[in-house]
Amino acid sequence: MNIFRSIRLRLGDLWQVCVSEFRSILADSGSILFFIVVPFVYPFLYAALYGNEVVREAPLVVIDRSHSEISREYIRRVDASPDVFVVAQVANESEAYRLVAEERAYGIMMIPEDFSRQIYSDQQAHVDLHTTFSAAMYYKAYVLTATEVALTMGREIEGRRHHAASERATRISVRPIESEWIAPFNPQGGFQGFLLPGVLVLIIQQTLLIGISMVSGTQRERGGLASPFLLIDGHYASVMRMLLGKALCYLHIYMVSSLFVLVIAPWLFGLPQLTDPLTYWLLLLPLLLASVFFSFFWSLMTRHREKAMIIWVFTSVPFLFLSGLSWPLSAMPAPLRALGYLIPSTPGVQAFVSVSSMGAQLPDILPQYFTLWAQALVYFLITSLVYSRLLRRS
Incomplete structure (x- = not known):
């Protein structure tokens, strides 16, 4: 007891x-x-x-110094993506940074003068992307979109240059391994x-x-x-x-x-x-x-x-x-x-x-x-x- x-x-x-x-x-x-x-x-x-889970239509300003057909196509595809919206194309950096300072854009894409020349001469072309970190999700939208558009256009250009016996053979030679990015437990990213x-x-x-x-x-x-x-x-x-x-x-x-x-x-x-x-x-x-x-x-x-x-x-x-x-x-x-x-x-x-x-x-x-x-x-x-x-x- x-x-x-x-x-x-x-x-x-x-x-x-x-x-x-x-x-x-x-x-x-x-x-x-x-x-x-x-x-x-x-x-x-x-x-x-x-x-909202993801950021859509992240505002971006573009400086196109190339003024070529391929640079305009690159800008068009970036703007057509669901994640990025090109708010303006300006002539110089001061105008671009003014738009960023006014918070009308959070990133600047600069296409150099030799952009098309490097592509057509079998050299690697460069695109500069400047972003602010006032919103990190904008940075993600800019980088992923710019990278995806560049890879897609690169494959298309490579396919036009190296014709194989058939369209399928050309596609295989340009991209021999198909890949797909999937987030297993967060499919919408x-x-x-x-x-x-x-x-x-x-x-x-x-x-x-x-x-x-x-x-x-x-x-x-x-x-x-x-x-x-x-x-x-x-x-x-x-x-x-x-x-x-x-x-x-x-x-x-x-x-x-x-x-x-x-x-x-x-x-x-x-x-x-x-x-x-x-x-x-x-x-x-x-x-x-x-x-x-x-x-x-x-x-x-x-x-x-x-x-x-x-x-x-x-x-x-x-x-x-x-x-x-x-x-x-x-x-x-x-x-x-x-x-x-x-x-x-x-x-x-x-x-x-x-x-x-x-x-x-x-x-x-x-x-x-x-x-x-x-x-x-x-x-x-x-x-x-x-x-x-x-x-x-x-």
Whole structure:
């Protein structure tokens, strides 16, 4: 009976701490904003920004110094593509840069004087493309369109020069291997389908990090991190029970928030949903635990609630890069890759994108899955040690 009584006592302590933490959140408008409002608003904000998936009719200005038939044909085909719109052809660079400065165009294409002469003398012709990075998607549209048109016209010119016995033989000699570019899990090549699934995971981690830091800063301003958690019904609970009870509170909140952010919101936006419920819940539990204990540990840097925004908001962009979503991990230096695996969003983004967009099952994401569990355990133990030291000091 003593064992059952001890277990019941410990479970009661966890529940008391959980309820107390939940009351602290409801008493703080800033915490309500980050824990309840932001996870339901941010997905719609990102969907509104990237809902068009791809950029069409990117404005381009052209300087044609060749004034030849083949240069005009090249410009016509670039303009006829769905991704680029030639807004003007100007005589010099100053006029072109003026249009860019007025934001009437975001790129300049320069065709040199010897363009046609180089082509007809069996030399490689060059086209200069200058773009601004005020919108990176415009750069993608310009480069892909200019490259595709150049390759197509190059094959046509080569075919006219080297006639074979038949039209099919000529086509084979010009392009012996047919190739086709296909994006397996993003066939439309859209930005929302590529970026948003990973960003949704980052939203969960960052709202937890900022919100928990605000709660921690508020508690430290009022006298201590542990009060009133350690003293429960006339007895003292351990630091580990206190942390687990607080984690239980955030798990309850984010089980609901994550269901909306990771399942309902992608369904509303038409994003791929290839995961099954069992894999989703098995992945969600270590992801939330790792994010919660990661936030507990780093919230100790926050002595005042106002500093939570100052310290942690700017980390969203570095965390996104370290996740390998916008830049492949294989191309990162080893120290940055190691740093990324100290952050739950790195394995979390990789695992969630794999299961939701690519149809991966749990055996396919075991490295990321075990990394999340390891992060949850390590951050829990480190935070327990730091909390205990802070309590001994006070």
